[in-house]
Amino acid sequence: MDSRRLLRSTAIALAVGGLVLSGCTDGSGAAAPSSSTPGAAGPAPLAAYYGQKVSWRDCGVPDFQCATVRVPLDYAKPDGERVELAVTRSKATGPGKRLGSLLVNPGGPGGSAVGYVQGYAGIGYPAPVRARYDIVGVDPRGVARSAPVECLTGPQMDAYTQVDVTPDSAAEQNALAGSYKGYAAACAKRSGAVLPHVSTVEAARDMDIVRAVLGDEKLTYVGASYGTFLGATYAELFPARVGRLVLDGAMDPSLTAEQLNREQAAGFETSINAFAADCVKQRDCPLGTTSVPAALDALKAFFRETDARPVPTGESRQLGESLATTGVIAAMYDESAWPQLREALTRAMGGEGSALLALADTYYEREPDGTYANLMSANAAVNCLDLPPAFSGPASAEKAVPSFEKASPVFGRNLAWAALNCAYWPAPATGRPHRITAEGAAPIVVVGTTRDPATPYKWARALAGQLSSGTLLTYEGDGHTAYGRGSDCIDSAINAYLLEGTPPTDGKRCS
Template sequence: MDTRHLIRISATALATAGLLISGCSSGGTSPSASASAAQPAVPAALKTYYAQKLSWRECGAPGFQCATMKAPLDYKKPERADIKLAVSRMKATGPGKRLGSLLVNPGGPGGSAVGYLQAYAAIGYPAPVRARYDMVAVDPRGVSRSEPVQCLTGKEMDAYTQVDQTPDDRGETGKLVTAFKGFAAGCEKRSAAILPHVSTVEAARDMDILRAVLGDRKLSYVGASYGTFLGATYAELFPGRSGRLVLDGAMDPSLPSREMSRDQTAGFETAFQAFAADCVKRKDCPLGTGTPNQAGKRLKAFFDQLDAKPVRTGQSRRLGESLATTGVIAAMYDESAWTELRGGLTRAMGGDGAALLALADTYYERSDDGSYQNLMYANAAVNCLDLPPAFTGPDDVRTQLPDFEKASPVFGEGLAWASLNCGYWPTKATGAPHRIEAKGAAPIVVVGTTRDPATPYKWALSLAGQLDSGTLLTYDGDGHTAYGRGSDCIDTAINTYLLEGTPPKPGKKCT
């Protein structure tokens, strides 16, 4: 159940696409929160990158073009080596005057922006937006098509995802620590050269090169989930080059890793309470009748049963507590998955774990052939570089278990232990928690959903308050992120901002 800081677009958008955080011009260190809005001159050592010409080719479905962009692997020493980044676009369809490029990012960290663009954004975004913007995506460094971080084989990853993450004794704790160390060692073995250079700051600097190469004076951008931190970091580094930025499902960059993990734990509990309140009213609810808290106790008891005795799935893998918990958490991202979750729990409680396993596999981006996309590897690499670890060892976790279990009686124990992963990472963190103000940037729209499981609403409140030009747009609802998920009020407000540059009125709330 490695869910630490994995924050991304909703399950519905991911399924449609087929497919959890920080620093300055010197690389991965935190940039000053009081950066000037003046356009910084391009350093001489970077001018060749900013002046490069992309060679576009047709790719994927009709209308899509792809190219490869070069950026320095190490911004401190750009002369040493390049990194190649995958870029894709669909040109504006018209009618209307073209507004430039609209860069999109689905979150993660580790989600493929190119995959998201080609399978969802370029057809799922509102037609008036696609008419006037070239829809553009770049896979961030270390992600998917952009020199991806690699860590484990498929069989090794299968074993890793099944490790007990609610250890009952010293022996089980030792096995969990061994698994975390093995994961980190695999990443170092297979991706040592790139691991120190996948920070959010470096990815934001890559975005500025892309902006220039595309010929845009300012960056227009829609970032979901972790993509909000990437967008806010860009605004901090380049406030004068920041155009119309939408940060949907916002993160709070001022939080240390431990507090962020605890907040996210509480977020999943909030989402589960909403699911349970709906479930107990239905005849097919596998968690019985009564209150959401009673339903939570029944679910936790079921997880404990699976911890002792996993159930069959029709595969060599059985459904134990870790995979079952991941399957439930996957369904918390989008309320449209609640029906599937009820069915999956019913089957699992009857001894057939196949449906919950399928939910977990979708979350981990595991293919039917047993291979994995690099989402989880890039996720750990970025998170562990962006912030110092939440915990440094098992004793550290144990002291915080009561706080995590208070945040979520259902998920708290497992999510606390999952946050230990970065404690064994081979590359020292280069970022640090800090406020992002982006003084001098144009108005930035920050979107928060009141019952968001992965990016709690209070994070959106905080980020909108930190940003000098931040405007908060609230969606009173369930699920992760808000744009393009069925609220005409949200979509109209964001479309108006993207097309006309007019942000919503302060305090605007949608349902």
């Protein structure tokens, strides 16, 4: 399991972490454009892209339209190969004057914004917001319908997700490193041309072309999880074009890959403690009902047992430690999944692992027919470009394990070794950790949840403090992200900002 996946889906948020990069170049060394007129030519080499016309069509989903927008594969070579970005929209329903387009990104990196808008945001966002905005989703380059990165086949992914991510010997360490090398080699073989050009900076530059093509003078945007880093990067590149930006479940772009993964491990530890505290109060808690420490000890013992003796699932795949841990982590994103996790753990501890395997499959976006969405491939491709790798090889990963276990006694070892994957990536990183200030941008709302597992609350505080116009909105609760998850206080504050342009008071707290 790669610990740097951030995704918000309609049922359960299923991803973890994301990385950051330099906002000064596009990954090829070309300077970002400084200005352009909405819908007009933009910088001379990119005039054809900024001036293109969108042809909307029915896309087979009621109340939604689809289109494609062309962007250059390499911004240093705008006359070269192009990428077709998939775009969908749900038009403003009224009543009230249309305010423009609201672009939405669910995170990942690798989450499909088209799928998210059609499956949730375009029909589930608050009615007053849908009345005034066209809700727009754009699959970023390398994702889903936009020149997707492809790596392993379904059967190969099945094998990859079962590799032991808590190696207990040199042989197991070599096997894990070999699986990462094999994954990277498959990505290079199947998607070598696109791999160097799926950075977050390039995705942010794409988003500015989409903004112009849609006819909007400024960008209005809601980014969740990794989508907050995409939004912050846009603000750094194009501060004068920032309209109303909501960054929910924020990233801290100043951290290294190792720091991000270790702090995220601490975030998951906070969440598993919250789950255990709730579990011990329930009659059906499979971890016992005596105390939180005892419950966590029982969970760690269960993981050790699955490492030694995988649990049958009724199919060819067995529930080993890697898949069992992924299934538990998947349920940390939304507290409404905790009853499902209690049942899945009860069954797995009783010798039947299909329910916990199903949670892991949801996390990986594995379909019942054994195929996978490209979430994991796109996730690795973007993350490994956005920051230098956390570790150079097994020795440096092993050296970091104690600090990860200190941050998270339950998940630390797993998440430390998971951070080794980018060590073998075929496309060198183009980004670096740095503070994002976005000087000159309009007010930007940063949202943090106090017990968020994937994007720890301290990251929201950090990003809000870095942004010259950042204002922090806090949700005191569990789960990943806050907007649209049941808090009237949060939703009202964000709706007022999107509809009226008035950000909440910096430091406002909701529960």
